[in-house]
Amino acid sequence: MSLEAKTKTIEVLVSKKPEGEVDPNKVSKDFNAPDANAEVEGHGIWRWVECWHCGSMRHVYWEYPGEVFTCGNCGYDYVPVSI
Numbered sequence: 001m002s003l004e005a006k007t008k009t010i011e012v013l014v015s016k017k018p019e020g021e022v023d024p025n026k027v028s029k030d031f032n033a034p035d036a037n038a039e040v041e042g043h044g045i046w047r048w049v050e051c052w053h054c055g056s057m058r059h060v061y062w063e064y065p066g067e068v069f070t071c072g073n074c075g076y077d078y079v080p081v082s083i
């Protein structure tokens with residue numbers, strides 16, 4: 001079997017530093033692995049986001065534009081940028 005045949009393209013959003021003050025109560029958690037999919041109820045969408053600070057790939061449950069997440073790798077806050 002060829003490994004090349006298993007290559008998939010996934011959409012990854014870039015992120016940016018939040019502007020202004022961030023309300024700690026409105027910061028969401030991100031995830032390392034996508035297998036948490038079934039555990040969250042809501043109206044958001046799962047997206048891969050690259051942390052603007054450390055460049056790691058984060059999996060987030062994104063519920064609204066401008067939502068702030070804290071990177072589980074470097075601890076900086078980021079906002080997914082819609083494209």
Ligand SMILES: [Zn+2]
Pocket residue numbers: 051052053054055056071072073074075076
């Ligand atoms: Zn980071």
